[in-house]
Amino acid sequence: MKLILASGSPRRRELLGLYTAEFEVCPSAFDERAVHADNPAALAGALARGKCLAVAAQHPGRLVLGSDTVVELEGRVFGKPADAADAARMLRALSGRTHLVHTGVWVSDGERDEGFVDSCKVTFFPIPEEEIQRSIASGEPFDKAGAYGIQGSAALWLDRLEGDYYTIMGLPVSRTVRLLHRFGG
Numbered sequence: 001m002k003l004i005l006a007s008g009s010p011r012r013r014e015l016l017g018l019y020t021a022e023f024e025v026c027p028s029a030f031d032e033r034a035v036h037a038d039n040p041a042a043l044a045g046a047l048a049r050g051k052c053l054a055v056a057a058q059h060p061g062r063l064v065l066g067s068d069t070v071v072e073l074e075g076r077v078f079g080k081p082a083d084a085a086d087a088a089r090m091l092r093a094l095s096g097r098t099h100l101v102h103t104g105v106w107v108s109d110g111e112r113d114e115g116f117v118d119s120c121k122v123t124f125f126p127i128p129e130e131e132i133q134r135s136i137a138s139g140e141p142f143d144k145a146g147a148y149g150i151q152g153s154a155a156l157w158l159d160r161l162e163g164d165y166y167t168i169m170g171l172p173v174s175r176t177v178r179l180l181h182r183f184g185g
Helices: 010-016 040-058 084-094 129-138 165-169 173-182
Strands: 003-005 023-025 063-073 076-078 098-108 113-124 158-162
Touching: 003 010, 010 165, 010 173, 040 063, 040 076, 040 098, 040 113, 063 084, 063 173, 076 084, 084 129, 098 165, 098 173, 113 165, 113 173
Parallel strands: 003 023, 003 063
Antiparallel strands: 063 076, 063 098, 098 113, 113 158
């Protein structure tokens, strides 16, 4: 069964490519603003499910993989920043602190669907203001939850993490592969 990745994220495309080159990309037009959840982890799962099922409805009989990532600090969700000021606000809030990254993954074959949420604890060293400004000037924060990419500038700030590094990048690869296998993918 041909696989569709319901995401335009280049990081997810790269990570799924570790498993197979046999997939196509079809970003979801799912309206994320309509989703509400009891907590940030549940939100990541609901967003992943919504994206997956929206694309699956357009491609009957195909195996569809949807994913979404949210950053949580003390119960607050940090999505993609709206602008430079929002990115700076997020990075200053994360500086010198521990936060959670939740990535939801959902798969559907048109007849059934199943998913999971994986969470990782991330601690940053204090981030100097000049590094925050350099990151923003690079444009890196604007398509990433929490205004950072762990594989980018945040490599300079990472003190420690507990969990799957790939969850922070947006696709926990080993758990995703196991889920795909349950669908014959």
